[in-house]
Amino acid sequence: MIEVSDKAVTRRKRSWFTRDEVSVSIGKVASVHIKTGLVWSSVLIESSGGADPLTSHGHSKGDARRIKELIEDHQADDAKLGDEALRP
Numbered sequence: 001m002i003e004v005s006d007k008a009v010t011r012r013k014r015s016w017f018t019r020d021e022v023s024v025s026i027g028k029v030a031s032v033h034i035k036t037g038l039v040w041s042s043v044l045i046e047s048s049g050g051a052d053p054l055t056s057h058g059h060s061k062g063d064a065r066r067i068k069e070l071i072e073d074h075q076a077d078d079a080k081l082g083d084e085a086l087r088p
Helices: 061-086
Strands: 002-004 008-014 019-025 029-036 041-047 054-059
Touching: 002 054, 002 061, 008 054, 029 061, 041 061, 054 061
Parallel strands: none
Antiparallel strands: 002 008, 008 019, 029 041, 041 054
């Protein structure tokens, strides 16, 4: 499962006895790659910090596109806030 907020992208993965959670700050996301098969899509989110990319499999094509869209929207919002802070 991937969760996108205005602060970070978080991937949560559960198994029978463990739970794995990895987060990347929205500002540190370098790229979002969607690999689409016949039915399911995989999402690969690379960070600019050099850490291992977040990978999540089994998304519908629409959900994968929406994840990418949300990340790009939050990054654009952060860029606008940064530009406004630099104005006198």
